[in-house]
Amino acid sequence: MPKQITPLLRVLLGATVLAVPQLVHAQGGKEADLAARLERLESEVTQLRTELAAARSRQDETAATAATAVRKSDETSVQVTRLADNTPKLGFRSGNTTVVLSGYVKLLASNARYSGGGDPSNTLGRDLYLPQSIPVFNPANPTSPTRVTDFSAKQTRFWVDATSKLGKHALKAYIEFDFQAAPGTPQALGQGTQRTTNAYDLAMRRAFIQLDRWTFGQDFTNFSNPAVFPESTDYVGGVDGLIFVRQPMVRYSLRLSHGLTLHLAAENPETASATAGAPVLIENGEDHAPDMTGRLEYAGGFGFLDLAVLGRQLRVDNAKTGAAHIVDSRPGWGVSASGKIFLDDKHGSDIRFQATYGEGIGRYLGLNFGPDAVLQTNGQLAGVRNLALFGAGRYALDDQWRVNLIASYQRIFYADTLDPATTAGIAMFNRQAWSVAGNLFYSPLKNVDLGIEYRHGERRLVNHLNGHVDRFDVAAKYNF
Known part of the structure; x- marks a missing residue:
């Protein structure tokens, strides 16, 4: 190997020795950051799942409430019809008197x-x-x-x-x-x-x-x-x-x-x-x-x-x-x-x-x-x-x-x-x-x-x- 190359190799080896710890440190930081992000994502997913379950529960309750409302509406309609059939005719007003023919x-x-x-x-x-x-x-x-x-x-x-x-x-x-x-x-x-x-x-x-x-x-x-x-x-x-x-x-x-x-x-x-x-x-x-x-x-x-x-x-x-x-x-x-x-x-x-x-x-x-x-x-x-x-x-x-x-x-x-x-x-x-x-x-x-x-x-x-x-x-x- 030529002599002029030896100093250059020494310089490169020294730089490598100095850079390796920094690279290792940088790589470790990225892994920690990724781990933190993963935890946040998992937390967000968990929260989204919780919110989704709650939304589905509210949707089921809303559907049940709507069905109940429809049923009650039908019952009320029947009652109103019966009441209308049994209620005297409105007739017309004469002063404060209601007259029915x-x-x-x-x-x-x-x-x-x-x-x-x-x-x-x-x-x-x-x-x-x-x-x-x-x-x-x-x-x-x-x-x-x-x-x-x-x-x-x-x-x-x-x-x-x-x-x-x-x-x-x-x-x-x-x-x-x-x-x-x-x-x-x-x-x-x-x-x-x-x-x-x-x-x-x-x-x-x-x-x-x-x-x-x-x-x-x-x-x-x-x-x-x-x-x-x-x-x-x-x-x-x-x-x-x-x-x-x-x-x-x-x-x-x-x-x-x-x-x-x-x-x-x-x-x-x-x-x-x-x-x-x-x-x-x-x-x-x-x-x-x-x-x-x-x-x-x-x-x-x-x-x-x-x-x-x-x-x-x-x-x-x-x-x-x-x-x-x-x-x-x-x-x-x-x-x-x-x-x-x-x-x-x-x-x-x-x-x-x-x-x-x-x-x-x-x-x-x-x-x-x-x-x-x-x-x-x-x-x-x-x-x-x-x-x-x-x-x-x-x-x-x-x-x-x-x-x-x-x-x-x-x-x-x-x-x-x-x-x-x-x-x-x-x-x-x-x-x-x-x-x-x-x-x-x-x-x-x-x-x-x-x-x-x-x-x-x-x-x-x-x-x-x-x-x-x-x-x-x-x-x-x-x-x-």
């Missing part, structure tokens, strides 16, 4: 077969089932069975409901009309006939005002709860054994406890008597004391149960008969138990019943099927007792279809002094009536009801003469 239009087509001859045209018995109008078959004067067909829209009804809030007081006025209740014949009322216009007078059914617990005006008698009336194509449905009276009254309602209410009323009196030998009922108009009624009602989610009592004075001024007793009176009384029991949570199916017994209550039962009392030839009133039974079952097949079965019965017991064995004075008086019916209703649209019904009814007299009717009805009704 409601009602229904109804067409009834009926075909009836009478075993004892026909019921005259344009009479109440042709428009609805009325047991006292069923002709009886008399072997001494036989008649052939008669079949009749009638169409009528007389049962069309509307009402006005006005409510106000006056400070802490609730005020309500209600008036209801239909075309069925007008008395008399079309000719007597100057109406049209079935031959031409079929026009019928408007008649007041109910008209009253309510101020807090008080009711003043005309309504269904407090002796009964009309909520027991069955769903029927007929005007009443099962009238034989039902209490059915509308009349003026003053009523007071007191809530005794949760679900328990007491209703007390003083109602219009009217003694409907008959004279021995003449079954025609007479409105005497000589009453002095009002009919007093009390009804205890217990209502809840199951339905309701009622217990009602009636006390009255029967009074007849028979001066025109020349009888020994110018004026005669006697007490009348009655008790009734009724109710409606729901069979499902939707209240679509139920059973309804009423049982009534009393003396001097003839005009309250079966549209006055029997007299309150019988005026004898000696000028005294003889008592008349009544037993009335009614039952109905309603079964909802679904939201549109339902079936109703109805049974009704009334029996009249006359005083012993009027027994047919001792006098023929009441031979032609009504003794009993009963009927059974079944129907099917279909609601293709909300507030539209289509119904078909068959009814068999029988009337029997004290002398055992009887007659029956088989009635077939078809009805269409739109509630508004």
Whole structure:
């Protein structure tokens, strides 16, 4: 090796010796820095994983909350729909009063077969089932069975409901009309006939005002709860054994406890008597004391149960008969138990019943099927007792279809002094009536009801003469 190269190698070796420690030190620093960075990255990754898990958890909770909200929204929508269906119509405002107009239009087509001859045209018995109008078959004067067909829209009804809030007081006025209740014949009322216009007078059914617990005006008698009336194509449905009276009254309602209410009323009196030998009922108009009624009602989610009592004075001024007793009176009384029991949570199916017994209550039962009392030839009133039974079952097949079965019965017991064995004075008086019916209703649209019904009814007299009717009805009704 040349000599001049040796010093250079020495210099290079020395520099290398001096540089190696620095390189080693530098390399160690880089490894430490990389390790620190790795730790920071691992820490950041861990943190990101934690945040990701938290985000996913929050997302799951949000999804669950959203699902719950959707479910609650659906439930709320259903509740709102039900509430809207059950809430009275808004109507319109007049000052501080809300006025609602409601009602229904109804067409009834009926075909009836009478075993004892026909019921005259344009009479109440042709428009609805009325047991006292069923002709009886008399072997001494036989008649052939008669079949009749009638169409009528007389049962069309509307009402006005006005409510106000006056400070802490609730005020309500209600008036209801239909075309069925007008008395008399079309000719007597100057109406049209079935031959031409079929026009019928408007008649007041109910008209009253309510101020807090008080009711003043005309309504269904407090002796009964009309909520027991069955769903029927007929005007009443099962009238034989039902209490059915509308009349003026003053009523007071007191809530005794949760679900328990007491209703007390003083109602219009009217003694409907008959004279021995003449079954025609007479409105005497000589009453002095009002009919007093009390009804205890217990209502809840199951339905309701009622217990009602009636006390009255029967009074007849028979001066025109020349009888020994110018004026005669006697007490009348009655008790009734009724109710409606729901069979499902939707209240679509139920059973309804009423049982009534009393003396001097003839005009309250079966549209006055029997007299309150019988005026004898000696000028005294003889008592008349009544037993009335009614039952109905309603079964909802679904939201549109339902079936109703109805049974009704009334029996009249006359005083012993009027027994047919001792006098023929009441031979032609009504003794009993009963009927059974079944129907099917279909609601293709909300507030539209289509119904078909068959009814068999029988009337029997004290002398055992009887007659029956088989009635077939078809009805269409739109509630508004």
